[in-house]
Amino acid sequence: MHTIFVTGTAGSGKSLLTARLLEWYSSNEVTPISINLDPGVSKLQYDPDIDVREFIDFYSIMDEYNLGPNGSLILANDLISTKIEEIQNQVQELNPDYVIIDTPGQIELFVFRSSGPYFISNFYSDTKVTLFTMDGTLAISPISFVSLLFLSQSIKLRLGIPQINVLTKRDKIIEKLPEILKWSNSMIPLLNSLNLEKDTEQSLLSKDIIKTLYKSGNVLSPIAMSNITMSGMVNLSAALSRILTHGEEEHKDES
Template structure:
């Protein structure tokens, strides 16, 4: 019997726990079962109490106090300890039926998804045939306000692409906190950011203050003082990152407003499609009046 799950991940502060809470509330309102797993050993406040909490096994605070580690080193130690005690997960999850959606609330340290193989090892354990045999997808959140600063947007997109390549499971990239952009950008302009491409660098608002300096971005010497002060070398880096993302052509985004139930439902439908939760159901046919004749 297969189980179904989603790993909610992304950088710190992008709204992962808020999305998890909204998703659980939506599932409950629609009479679907959810099993909430907190895998952030530093998390303290929850809108919905976790059904399984890694802090019952190990906490970041204890690790930092006893081993004199910093936050990042302590977090890696916590996950390595979890890898040595995977029965903590299996014993709690193995009896869940296929009616449940298991929601994993992941920590925000980006190293876990891009540098070390801890999370891929965890995913392999959860998805392998056996007691769990979980159909799993990743929901990678990025703060929608990053589109105001192209450097942050492309850096976030690069981390999302790195996670896609490293984790090797069905993957959704999501721009969260859409409610914060309502007064900052028109919907028509925002559509450009759903698929990253190099043309987004051409009208970077952060670059306008530096345009008076006459420096060729493409041929600027990284050691030249004028190039550094004008930001030309930084623009070179951003252009290289944007070209890399565009050449792979893997990253595209969905929009999320956790305060809007329709938005949460739309993301849930993509999650269900990735994990084939409704595999046995027929696709919903649109009524004739729902089609837009102008399109």
């Protein structure tokens, strides 16, 4: 069993990417399932096979502990790790090849508190990988692009498993995409673009950050992906295969 954790900032396309991955693997003769780990989400782009909202009621938490929406979200996300056994039991009953886990939209509550790393560390799976969704409409600015790379590295450090960066909304940034890909593949074009920024202080800080990331060898070039047209899915699938199955596509044995 292979597990894909889909992370990213709110509105970056996590849920839609989860839906597309389900479609992709289902069409390739393997059995995927989805898990929604966001206790506060009201609407999803897919019908989850396992839903944390069955175990954690966001609105009941508000009433029981007399908390506002933000306080309830914090407590609800902290409770995720206490439900790992129930979720794992449901996964075992379904016996999938791939588990695609849609993590909470408030990434800071999942990744930077203890619940998220605990869940990822203790969730049983043969192999695991994180997808970090980088909102393409934010990445068109060199300073914002550096910020997303820095956040990506922070998540990788916190979760401690292999990671793939996915540049989402490819179809919305098609004219800017060649330049963004140049920034991804070489430090020099990115530094040149940062030199053109009007905010000198932000530009200098961004250059220091990107130089450090390149020097450490920790720049993960993103795979450009459109959740609407599925453009880029072949590249993403290949990257996932290299990590999860060592490049070998998995197919269900026919009996």
